[in-house]
Amino acid sequence: MPSRSRQSRALLLRSVDYRDSDRIVTLLTEDHGKLSALARGARKSQRRFGGALQPYVLMNAHFRPGRGELANLERVSVDRSFHGILRNLQAIGAAGAALAVIRERVPDHEPEPAVFDTTVRLLTALNDGAPPEETLLSLQIRTLAVLGFAPTLDRCVLCGKTPAAGRSASFDAARGGIVCRACGGGRLVLSAAALRRWVVVQATSEFAAQPWPTRERQEIRDALAQLDANHATVTVRERTAAASSSWEGRLP
Numbered sequence: 001m002p003s004r005s006r007q008s009r010a011l012l013l014r015s016v017d018y019r020d021s022d023r024i025v026t027l028l029t030e031d032h033g034k035l036s037a038l039a040r041g042a043r044k045s046q047r048r049f050g051g052a053l054q055p056y057v058l059m060n061a062h063f064r065p066g067r068g069e070l071a072n073l074e075r076v077s078v079d080r081s082f083h084g085i086l087r088n089l090q091a092i093g094a095a096g097a098a099l100a101v102i103r104e105r106v107p108d109h110e111p112e113p114a115v116f117d118t119t120v121r122l123l124t125a126l127n128d129g130a131p132p133e134e135t136l137l138s139l140q141i142r143t144l145a146v147l148g149f150a151p152t153l154d155r156c157v158l159c160g161k162t163p164a165a166g167r168s169a170s171f172d173a174a175r176g177g178i179v180c181r182a183c184g185g186g187r188l189v190l191s192a193a194a195l196r197r198w199v200v201v202q203a204t205s206e207f208a209a210q211p212w213p214t215r216e217r218q219e220i221r222d223a224l225a226q227l228d229a230n231h232a233t234v235t236v237r238e239r240t241a242a243a244s245s246s247w248e249g250r251l252p
Helices: 083-087 089-105 113-127 132-146 192-203 214-250
Strands: 006-018 022-029 033-039 057-064 071-081 169-172 188-190
Touching: 006 089, 006 113, 022 089, 022 113, 083 089, 083 113, 089 113, 089 132, 113 132, 132 192, 132 214, 169 214, 188 192, 188 214, 192 214
Parallel strands: 033 071
Antiparallel strands: 006 022, 006 057, 022 033, 057 071, 169 188
C-alpha cells in the first residue's frame, strides 16, 4: 500500500544535483524533523518546485516517505522568502553557517520545533539587518540548549562551586562547562560579561539588534568553537566504535 503524502513547513539545508534533472535535498521540517528527499525533475520543473526550493526560503513541502532513507519530494510552494539576506555578504555567510550547524547537529527524523522556530527567527533577523555574527552565535547557543548540550555556566562542573559574582571563570568544553581553579581550571577564560551574555541569549528568543562588545563576541566565539570541536571528536569516536562493533559481529 503506498505511503500517505505528508505536508510541513520546511527550510532547505542542502541541495545536491543528481542525475540529469533531479536533486537530493536535505530539509529541516517543522513537523517531521530533518530528512533527505529526492526531488525528481527539480532542475527542470517550475510547476512543482518553482522558486521555492532554494536557500533562505520558508516553504510548504509535500513529500511521501520512501522505502529507503530518501523521501520523495512531490512539490513545494513559497511561504516566505528571506532574499534580503542576499544583499549582504556577511549575512549570506552567517545564514549559510547557521544552516550547516543545524544540518550537523539535528538528528534525522526527530521533530525539533524549537530548533525550527529558532532557525526561522534567525533568517528573519538577518533578512531585517541584524548583526550577522551575533545572530549566528545566538543560534548556536540556543541550538545547544534545545538539543541538551548546553554547557554548565553557573557552577564548577567538577565540584559544584559557584563562581563569585562579577568574576571571570575558566571554561573547558571537554568537561562541559566552567571549571574552578581548585579543580584545575580550563583552557579558556570567559569574562563575567560574556557569561551574562550567554545566559541571557540562551533564555530568550529574540536576536540582537546591535553588535556586542568585541571582547564578549570573541570569548563566546572561542567557547563555541571549543564545544564544536569537542562534539566533532566525540561523534567521530562514537562512529568509529559503532563501525568496530559492527565488524566484530561479522568476524568468525
